[in-house]
Amino acid sequence: MTVIAVAAGCASSKEGEDRTPRRVRALDQAAGDVRAQLATASPSVRTVQLYRGDDERNLPVVTLRSRDPLVLEFDLLEEGGRPLSVYFYHADRDWYRDLNPSEYLKTFQRGDILDYQPSRGTEVSYVHYRYRFPAEDIVFTLSGNYVLRV
DSSP states (O other), X not given: OEEEEEESOOOOOOXXXXXXXXXHHXXXXXXXXXXXXXXXXXXXXXXXXXXXXXXXXSOSEEOTTOSOOEEEEEEEOSSSOOOEEEEEEEEOTTSOBOSOHHHHBSSOSEEXXXXXXXXXXXXXXXXXXXXXXXXXXXXXXXXXXXXEEO
């Protein structure tokens, strides 16, 4: 599952060139092209929502160092439930990875989704997941576009 979030900031106006730093390209080649992996969607993921604060109608945009959290909620069509991990990638305006995690995160690149609730008494079994960030385990140091991968 891939979710796109935006943090307020400025972007370059350069067009038509690959601006991915060599070190990120080398990481992508070593691990397989991450861009292709990010495009994969699972048919078992449903009702994805990303919003600011407590109101689902808010756009998923926050300013750097804001106290407003973003909330990611989704349903996974499975029984039981299990902790999941969420990974954060900084992206350029075309939504390609452009920096190493140490350049945009003060903490780890990965957060754990521990807030989940299995359905009860429903015809189709599902698990509802909820994740709030930034938090103690995820602190952004740079504004811009971010891709979240669960």
